[in-house]
Amino acid sequence: MNTAGTHDPVATIEALALGARAAQADLAAMPGEGRASAIRAAAAALREDSEAILAANVRDMAAAQTAGLSPALLDRLLLDDARLAGIADAVNAVADLPDPTGEVISRDVRPNGLVLERVRIPIGLIGIIYESRPNVTADAAALCVRAGNAVLLRGGSEAVHSNRAIHAAFARGLASAGVPAAAVQLVPSQDRALVGAMLGAAGLIDMIVPRGGKGLVARVQADARVPVLAHLDGMNTTYVHAAADPGKADAVVIDAKMRRTGICGAMETLLIDAAFPGAGAVLAGLMAAGCALRGDARAQAIDPRIGPAHDADWDTEYLDAVLSVAIVDGPDDAMAHIARHGSGHTDVIITEDAAVAECFLARVDSAIVMHNASSQFADGGEFGLGAEIGIATGRLHARGPVALEGLTTYKWLVRGSGQVRG
Amino acid sequence: MNTAGTHDPVATIEALALGARAAQADLAAMPGEGRASAIRAAAAALREDSEAILAANVRDMAAAQTAGLSPALLDRLLLDDARLAGIADAVNAVADLPDPTGEVISRDVRPNGLVLERVRIPIGLIGIIYESRPNVTADAAALCVRAGNAVLLRGGSEAVHSNRAIHAAFARGLASAGVPAAAVQLVPSQDRALVGAMLGAAGLIDMIVPRGGKGLVARVQADARVPVLAHLDGMNTTYVHAAADPGKADAVVIDAKMRRTGICGAMETLLIDAAFPGAGAVLAGLMAAGCALRGDARAQAIDPRIGPAHDADWDTEYLDAVLSVAIVDGPDDAMAHIARHGSGHTDVIITEDAAVAECFLARVDSAIVMHNASSQFADGGEFGLGAEIGIATGRLHARGPVALEGLTTYKWLVRGSGQVRG
Numbered sequence: 028m029n030t031a032g033t034h035d036p037v038a039t040i041e042a043l044a045l046g047a048r049a050a051q052a053d054l055a056a057m058p059g060e061g062r063a064s065a066i067r068a069a070a071a072a073l074r075e076d077s078e079a080i081l082a083a084n085v086r087d088m089a090a091a092q093t094a095g096l097s098p099a100l101l102d103r104l105l106l107d108d109a110r111l112a113g114i115a116d117a118v119n120a121v122a123d124l125p126d127p128t129g130e131v132i133s134r135d136v137r138p139n140g141l142v143l144e145r146v147r148i149p150i151g152l153i154g155i156i157y158e159s160r161p162n163v164t165a166d167a168a169a170l171c172v173r174a175g176n177a178v179l180l181r182g183g184s185e186a187v188h189s190n191r192a193i194h195a196a197f198a199r200g201l202a203s204a205g206v207p208a209a210a211v212q213l214v215p216s217q218d219r220a221l222v223g224a225m226l227g228a229a230g231l232i233d234m235i236v237p238r239g240g241k242g243l244v245a246r247v248q249a250d251a252r253v254p255v256l257a258h259l260d261g262m263n264t265t266y267v268h269a270a271a272d273p274g275k276a277d278a279v280v281i282d283a284k285m286r287r288t289g290i291c292g293a294m295e296t297l298l299i300d301a302a303f304p305g306a307g308a309v310l311a312g313l314m315a316a317g318c319a320l321r322g323d324a325r326a327q328a329i330d331p332r333i334g335p336a337h338d339a340d341w342d343t344e345y346l347d348a349v350l351s352v353a354i355v356d357g358p359d360d361a362m363a364h365i366a367r368h369g370s371g372h373t374d375v376i377i378t379e380d381a382a383v384a385e386c387f388l389a390r391v392d393s394a395i396v397m398h399n400a401s402s403q404f405a406d407g408g409e410f411g412l413g414a415e416i417g418i419a420t421g422r423l424h425a426r427g428p429v430a431l432e433g434l435t436t437y438k439w440l441v442r443g444s445g446q447v448r449g
Numbered sequence: 450m451n452t453a454g455t456h457d458p459v460a461t462i463e464a465l466a467l468g469a470r471a472a473q474a475d476l477a478a479m480p481g482e483g484r485a486s487a488i489r490a491a492a493a494a495l496r497e498d499s500e501a502i503l504a505a506n507v508r509d510m511a512a513a514q515t516a517g518l519s520p521a522l523l524d525r526l527l528l529d530d531a532r533l534a535g536i537a538d539a540v541n542a543v544a545d546l547p548d549p550t551g552e553v554i555s556r557d558v559r560p561n562g563l564v565l566e567r568v569r570i571p572i573g574l575i576g577i578i579y580e581s582r583p584n585v586t587a588d589a590a591a592l593c594v595r596a597g598n599a600v601l602l603r604g605g606s607e608a609v610h611s612n613r614a615i616h617a618a619f620a621r622g623l624a625s626a627g628v629p630a631a632a633v634q635l636v637p638s639q640d641r642a643l644v645g646a647m648l649g650a651a652g653l654i655d656m657i658v659p660r661g662g663k664g665l666v667a668r669v670q671a672d673a674r675v676p677v678l679a680h681l682d683g684m685n686t687t688y689v690h691a692a693a694d695p696g697k698a699d700a701v702v703i704d705a706k707m708r709r710t711g712i713c714g715a716m717e718t719l720l721i722d723a724a725f726p727g728a729g730a731v732l733a734g735l736m737a738a739g740c741a742l743r744g745d746a747r748a749q750a751i752d753p754r755i756g757p758a759h760d761a762d763w764d765t766e767y768l769d770a771v772l773s774v775a776i777v778d779g780p781d782d783a784m785a786h787i788a789r790h791g792s793g794h795t796d797v798i799i800t801e802d803a804a805v806a807e808c809f810l811a812r813v814d815s816a817i818v819m820h821n822a823s824s825q826f827a828d829g830g831e832f833g834l835g836a837e838i839g840i841a842t843g844r845l846h847a848r849g850p851v852a853l854e855g856l857t858t859y860k861w862l863v864r865g866s867g868q869v870r871g
Contacts, residue, residue: 056812135833141822143832148814150844229670233844248651254676254845275867282869366474388862390478392573400563400865409870410565410861411557422572422655423676424846427861439832439849440810443822445697447704448831 036220037227043179043212044231047152050207051177055149057206059126059175065204066122066169072200073115073165076192081106083188084161091185096159103159104186114162114193117414121169124413127431128175142442147435149175151233154225155416156181156247158239161189167236168197168211170416174434179232181214181222183239190216226251236417256429259420260344261291262370263402266361266387267309268378269302275399276305276377277312282401283375285316289346291418292373292405296341296351298361301325310352318348325354341368358383362390369393371420373405394420394427458642459649465601465634466653469574472629473599477571479628481548481597487626488544488591494622495537495587498614503528505610506583513607518581525581526608536584536615539836543591546835549853550597564864569857571597573655576647577838578603578669580661583611589658590619590633592838596856601654603636603644605661612638648673658839678851681842682766683713684792685824688783688809689731690800691724697821698727698799699734704823705797707738711768713840714795714827718763718773720783723747732774740770747776763790780805787813793842795819795827816842816849 054062073080084106091104106114130147137143153176157163164180171178182190194213202208214221225232229252236256237247248257265283267276283294297313299306310320310330320326321336333352340351341364355361358376365374373395376387384398395405405428407415412430419425425433476484495502506528513526528536554567575598579585586602593600604612616635624630636643647654651674658678659669670679687705689698705716719735721728732742732752742748743758755774762773763786777783780798787796795817798809806820817827827850829837834852841847847855 052812052814055814137831137833141826141831151814249674252671254843272867278869279867282871286870384864388864390474392474392477392570393860395861395863397863398865400863400868401870403870404563404863404865404868409559409563411559421676422858426858436844436848438815439817441817441819441822441826442806442810443820443826445694445701446822446826447700448708448823448825449704 036218036224040179040214040221040224040228041231043214044152044228046209047177047179047212048231050210051149051152051175053207054172054177054210055128055175059128061205062126062172062175063122065201065206066172067119068204069165069169069197069200070115070118070122072196072203073111073118073193076196077108077111080111080189080192080196081108083192086188087186094185096185100159100185104161104189106161106189110162114165117162118165118169121166121173121414124173124431126173127435132437139446140444141446144440145437146440147437150434150436152177152179152231153434154179154181154228154232154235154253156222156225156235156237156239156243158183158243159185161186161193163238164190164193164213165197166414167238167416168194170414170431171434172201172206172210174431176434177210179212179214179225181225182216184216187216223250226253229253238417254424256417256419256425256433257421258291258418260370261293261372262296262342262344262368263292263294263373263375264296264298264365264369265294265375265377265402266298266355266358266365267300267303267306268358268376268380268383269300270380270383271303271305271377272379273305273308276303276309279375279377279399279401280309281312281316283403284313284318284350285348286401286403288348290403292403293346294350294375294402295344296353296364296368298353298355298364299326300361301354301356306354313350318350320350320352322352323354326352358387362387365391365393372418373397373402375400375402394418458640458646462636462643462646462650463653465636466574466650468631469599469601469634470653472632473571473574473597475629476594476599476632477550477597481550483627484548484594484597485544487623487628488594489541490626491587491591491619491622492537492540492544494618494625495533495540495615498618499530499533502533502611502614502618503530505614508610509608516607518607522581522607526583526611528583528611532584536587539584540587540591543588543595543836546595546853548595549857554859561868562866563868566862567859568862569859572856572858574599574601574653575856576601576603576650576654576657576675578644578647578657578659578661578665580605580665581607583608583615585660586612586615586635587619588836589660589838590616592836592853593856594623594628594632596853598856599632601634601636601647603647604638606638609638645672648675651675660839676846678839678841678847678855679843680713680840682792683715683794684718684764684766684790685714685716685795685797686718686720686787686791687716687797687799687824688720688777688780688787689722689725689728690780690798690802690805691722692802692805693725693727693799694801695727695730698725698731701797701799701821701823702731703734703738705825706735706740706772707770708823708825710770712825714825715768716772716797716824717766718775718790720775720777720786721748722783723776723778728776735772740772742772742774744774745776748774780809784809784812787815791815794840795824797822797824816840
């Protein structure tokens with residue numbers, strides 16, 4: 028199916044997509060347990076091919092070091108025995124998730140006797156466009172196949188050898204269990220025009236999931252004619268209400284910021300109610316944990332070590348041990364700040380006042396709204412969904428952590444006995 | 450809020466949208482019964498203003514006759530006492546539908562004690578772009594408001610006076626019940642650039658629903674940066690299987706084609722199995738009902754009155770008393786035809802063989818798949834959904850008849866007691 032030799036990117040993607048769509052029809056017709064077995068065979072093949080995959084990764088790492096990639100990017104690219112075993116384990120875990128398809132979402136018998144059912148089915152063909160992490164090749168393929176979808180995988184050129192080796196093992200495993208190889212295809216990563224062709228393939232690719240930095244996601248959102256399940260910023264705010272428990276506030280705030288500073292669920296802005304008596308302790312705790320604070324005038328007045336926040340800080344996703352802090356006057360003030368500066372990802376209130384908490388949960392219009400918990404729980408695994416294909420910050424189709432259900436749609440089945448509308 | 454006097458269409462739409470979004474926050478915070486009361490007040494205001502609305506419609510009709518609009522378009526534009534009463538009744542019926550928001554879609558308690566709920570909420574701000582039917586102004590506004598959404602209504606310029614009069618009454622009714630007038634706004638219909646500005650308003654308008662002919666829908670789909678709930682063709686096929694009951698086949702086929710030929714649920718292609726003994730009677734029945742038939746060679750051989758079908762016929766949505774007919778060899782042949790020529794709207798099998806029917810229901814990948822029923826049942830009202838905002842032929846978010854649930858999304862609520870991820 029690989030037509031990378033042609034010079035027309037649209038024709039190349041069309042050929043890959045048509046092959047994938049044909050394979051998807053077979054995949055959708057398999058029982059869910061058959062798809063699970065095929066995914067387990069893919070996991071086994073990844074283990075069998077570990078030497079070849081790690082050798083391919085050595086080539087990618089060498090080229091990346093020569094090209095001067097940052098230590099963070101090199102770390103994302105790196106595979107070793109433990110990471111590869113983790114990838115295979117994650118693939119097996121996806122096989123263990125319940126089949127999301129076939130569920131009867133609703134059922135109704137009309138007065139004229141027509142029996143209506145809405146039944147969950149695969150979406151069809153998913154396109155994944157991602158950057159340096161080669162584990163996405165296996166993770167995303169497993170999730171798509173579990174839900175009965177075919178997938179076109181477009182990884183970054185820096186991971187080309189690793190992705191090819193992982194894909195070869197995965198597809199061989201699937202094929203050994205009767206899944207057509209064309210159900211999971213790697214789009215050649217050398218030709219950047221192929222990304223544009225994927226984004227324009229309306230009617231051929233049913234949904235595109237970009238996984239990577241803001242630049243990638245923004246480009247995909249701006250250019251796509253295909254529906255996109257996109258994750259934008261995680262401009263997450265935690266609001267410590269006047270009636271917050273000081274101990275919970277300290278612990279939740281430090282976890283939300285410092286557990287891992289680089290993930291999308293990390294807190295980026297802290298709002299402390301002027302009537303909360305423990306502000307000094309919360310801020311001192313953050314600084315003691317190694318966090319730099321940028322505050323408004325009232326926050327700065329609490330502790331001289333707090334630097335000034337500039338206008339841009341309230342809209343900056345630091346993804347680092349840096350935090351904006353403002354003192355606010357009550358929940359309305361806090362919710363107005365979130366409405367203005369938040370990105371609709373994950374916002375949190377810390378309070379012992381249940382009525383205030385429920386008002387915050389009802390009124391804050393974000394994908395995830397939490398009471399007395401760390402925003403770092405914003406994760407498909409922590410939500411009990413199994414692996415996630417991504418966290419969606421859009422409003423349609425799926426919101427927040429998106430797992431297998433987000434890779435499905437439905438159709439209406441109508442069973443009659445000769446009814447006419449007349 | 451009306452800034453039609455400015456010359457920057459993007460700024461005009463931004464001003465309308467920001468006003469609508471602010472009003473939507475109030476609307477979402479109202480209890481569902483409050484929104485229902487406001488919609489009933491809007492229906493009453495439509496009745497109170499019937500003289501003014503009909504007078505406005507007379508102006509539109511006069512201009513449309515001068516402009517030489519077709520009789521079909523004139524009929525769509527026309528309002529009279531009965532039609533206006535029907536519009537008010539339909540608005541009241543929307544008020545009577547259950548509130549779709551607030552539903553707890555799923556609930557889970559995690560091992561760490563976090564309580565997760567997915568709760569149904571309004572989408573936010575909906576844009577409706579429609580053509581000559583002024584009833585859409587009231588219908589769409591009622592549906593959007595029932596689900597807690599604000600709406601920007603952009604009707605056709607030929608209905609400008611009718612739409613303004615309907616909108617004025619509707620908004621006055623809402624306001625009398627405490628809903629901010631900015632929740633339902635009319636976008637000036639004279640400036641075509643405002644449509645482009647609506648389509649580009651990503652982040653301001655959450656979803657656009659085009660309601661009109663193919664030209665309008667195609668333009669919206671091609672240009673929109675905002676998610677679109679689109680209805681494309683209704684290239685609907687009915688397949689009469691070898692084991693079809695001849696009486697049911699006759700009745701269902703005639704209803705599917707001839708009950709109303711101009712609606713999207715009308716049959717456009719008939720496939721008859723070569724092994725079905727009653728083909729001649731089915732085709733004669735269609736012709737007796739006034740339908741012109743265009744057949745492949747085998748269909749033409751059955752009845753000399755059947756004209757030839759050309760290649761384009763198999764992809765033509767006639768919306769008229771014309772039908773393409775082909776003779777096929779078994780279900781696989783029929784499903785291959787549907788996969789190639791269908792538009793994923795509504796496809797039907799007529800058979801008494803339950804196993805063949807279930808295979809067809811499972812394998813045909815359309816929004817609606819029916820067994821032994823007329824495709825003209827493809828309608829939100831017939832599906833028991835109440836009024837519909839449209840029928841969606843896309844695969845994401847909502848599929849088939851889209852009613853109140855399709856005007857909602859969800860958010861995750863997480864209730865904790867100080868949990869940290871650690």
